[in-house]
Amino acid sequence: MQIDIITVHPELLESPFRHSILKRAKDKGLAEVRLINLRDYAFSKHRNTDDYAFGGGAGMVMMVEPIALCIEDLKAQRAYDEVIYMSPDGMMLDQPLANRLSLKGNLIILCGHYKGVDERVREHLVTMEVSIGDYVLSGGELAAAVLSDAIIRLIPGVLNDETSALSDSFQDNLIAPPVYTRPAEFRGWKVPDVLLSGHEENIRQWRFEQALQRTRERRPGLLGRED
Numbered sequence: 001m002q003i004d005i006i007t008v009h010p011e012l013l014e015s016p017f018r019h020s021i022l023k024r025a026k027d028k029g030l031a032e033v034r035l036i037n038l039r040d041y042a043f044s045k046h047r048n049t050d051d052y053a054f055g056g057g058a059g060m061v062m063m064v065e066p067i068a069l070c071i072e073d074l075k076a077q078r079a080y081d082e083v084i085y086m087s088p089d090g091m092m093l094d095q096p097l098a099n100r101l102s103l104k105g106n107l108i109i110l111c112g113h114y115k116g117v118d119e120r121v122r123e124h125l126v127t128m129e130v131s132i133g134d135y136v137l138s139g140g141e142l143a144a145a146v147l148s149d150a151i152i153r154l155i156p157g158v159l160n161d162e163t164s165a166l167s168d169s170f171q172d173n174l175i176a177p178p179v180y181t182r183p184a185e186f187r188g189w190k191v192p193d194v195l196l197s198g199h200e201e202n203i204r205q206w207r208f209e210q211a212l213q214r215t216r217e218r219r220p221g222l223l224g225r226e227d
């Protein structure tokens with residue numbers, strides 16, 4: 001999978017993709033993230049990527065031309081399954097959406113800024129709009145990093161132990177159960193006996209009950225959800 005992120009601030013995204021799981025995905029040849037600087041496609045007199053809003057009002061709007069030229073240039077090099085615009089009014093990112101996107105080939109992610117992008121970008125160039133939550137960030141870059149991380153870690157072979165993605169919270173519409181490691185007792189705080197028992201079936205049952213209880217307490221809306 002190739003994810004091409006179009007941004008006016010590539011420097012904001014350099015670090016997250018140079019480390020940990022995302023770096024491992026690249027080293028294994030499973031997923032690569034490229035940062036595309038939108039300014040390289042700004043050919044107007046002042047090489048701007050944004051301009052004042054028609055009709056007035058505060059805030060600059062990202063121009064359609066550089067974005068169109070950029071997306072067309074990328075599409076001339078390879079095929080993409082989706083052109084995703086990161087926006088607070090997009091489809092809410094959740095685990096089922098991350099699962100679906102992890103099955104795709106190549107993706108373009110467009111990061112917005114200021115008051116957003118010229119609406120014609122959304123009408124004619126973007127195929128999908130994704131939000132990472134009901135709050136407004138100062139740009140789409142951090143949201144694009146969140147989305148890319150959620151997708152890439154699900155690609156088979158990216159995680160060492162593939163079952164660890166399967167046992168994540170939300171994968172079965174349950175919050176993950178608590179986990180512990182050594183020591184078995186710290187300041188009198190004890191690890192539940194069942195986890196030390198070596199009895200696989202009891203441990204499996206305990207984990208399931210804990211997951212169910214946590215989900216009831218923290219995310220009751222997940223229970224009974226079909227996706």
Ligand code: ADE
Pocket residue numbers: 086087088112130131132133134135136137138139140143
């Ligand atoms: N850009 C600004 N805020 C955002 C959000 N909450 N989700 C996705 N993109 C955004």
